[in-house]
Amino acid sequence: MAESFGHKAVRAQQILLSVLMETLEGSELCFPQLLNTSCRKPVRPHFETMLIYILLSSISLLTAVLNLLVIISISHFKQLHTPTNLLLLSLAVSDFFVGLLLFFQIMLTDGCWFFGDLMCVAYQYLAYIVTSASVGTMVIICVDRYVAICHPLHYSTKVTQKRVQVCICLCWICSLIFQSLILKDIIEQPGRYNSCIGECVFFINYIAGLADLIFSFIVPITIIVVLYMRIFVVAVSQARTMRSHIAAVTLQKSVKVTAKKSEMKAARTLGVVVVVFLICLCPYYCVALTGQDNFLNASSSAFVICLFFFNSCLNPMIYAFFYPWFRKSIKLIVTLKILQPDSCEANIL
Template sequence: MTLNFSQESMLIYTLLPFFALLTVSLNLLVIISISHFRQLHTSTNLLLLSLAVSDFFVGLLVVPFQILLLEPCWLLGDLACILCSFLPVFSVPATAVNMVLISVDRYVAVCDPLRYGTKINPKRVKICVLLCWIYSVSYDFLFLFDNLKKPGKYNSCYGECVISVNGHVDLILRFIIPTTSIIILYTRVFVVAVSQARSMRSHIAAVKLQRSTTVTVKKSELKAARTLGVVVAVFLMCYCPYYGISLAAYELMTGSLINIFMIFLVILNSCLNPLIYAFFYPWFRKTVKLIVTLQILQPHSRQANVL
């Protein structure tokens, strides 16, 4: 059933922009926090920064362009139709790849902690993040290129905005491969975490001082794994319904209630990530306070102790 301009339309034009503004604001706080404070320039936080950037663009671009596409008659031309359909979602593949990178980071930290510092360092993470965004842009251009050969060739009448997307390729590259990788990696992390927790409980009384330090480090890594596990779980819950519809071979029409609900889930996922950080990470609450009170404008604020 498609939307009529009544209660559903009013809900869309008020609720979606509100969540988009909230998403942009919250992720901007994450971007400023990790970029500004030197203590937060760690490998894991660089991945969180990349994820926050992709979530920021989801909030900034997806809703405005989708509202344009909901109009009953498209009057901006065939080229604008293609750009408005593809540009808002260029950061969605980046979100999926960032989730994979976060899963790899936690896998190495928990399953191979002694070599974590050599395997995962800021320089390698920056290269991986760069490749992630190159892949995201290239992925979008791959679908964009076929439609740019002859703009408007899929329109059946004037005023339509119809584009062609290979749903099977999109399903495999943007959902099945990343999701499978995430599930496999976090299953391994969970198994190792449970094993380590049992080992700690059985030997805690006989632990020496040096060993105690190691246990503390492992506990911090396990806590980070749990927190980022929540982020990954929220990502899967928000993105699975859309691709579940694709797997069921259901045709998702632009402007339908189901389509709007799927867009809302994407926005919700990008909005929830900063809230998860605020709940689990004390450093994020501290940095938000410093940002809101403009204390980051003071000299040497980059060296502030936020951990």
């Protein structure tokens, strides 16, 4: 009787295992040896998976390379050691790390995290810090340009290298403290929101998400819009003043063309900065506040996170590529002329 019962138990286990394997057929486990606790890889068309890989890899590589060029340029050439360029350097450093961290997002494309809970927390924590520092540096750059254009006579006394260095340090320290509070739960208990082994989820409760929305999006974008609107008004006013003064000694038609170009340039600058910032950050914050308990995993938000990180790829284009000195420095870097003696003294400006 005991042997019969044992045989039936074994048979029942075999049937259960067979049913389980049929259920798992067509899907792969992140950790096949952990049959009951492992996460499953999402079933995606091969084309979609390859497209995500190519897109994220391209953005990651381009972000790292472009920002590394900015870092080398400003750090190496002495002529570029100015307060404004220090801000560009801080922005490039934060965006460079965003590019590197994006490689971890590529790892999550398959829906599996193979580096453990501690590395998951470290990845999330660093990603939030560097993106927050990037946004904060953008705001400081706006303030710098506001003072330079609207109060040019006081710029040299108000904006010094020491003050800029202090502002940059405060920006990074505030980002560190703020994101520590936002991600307090997962820092204290790594993996507490993971439902299975091989998962790395981004959890933000309603209060933390609201605070992040206010201080990482609403406040920065408000400051940027207000400052750039003021810059635009001042630029237009200066163009009109110049037109009225020169009208007496030159052709009115020529002055109108010059003033119109100045107005369009100011409008383009305002439009590029604000629109790019909104396009890249709005989708993430809209998704982040869709509910009380919000889980953002790579499977469901690859596009949103990709777009969020893409802002760091565009920053060097917006803030550096329009500078002639950057194009000159790229030539010297690519041709390895920066390895020559006294290359740091080269005339870049």
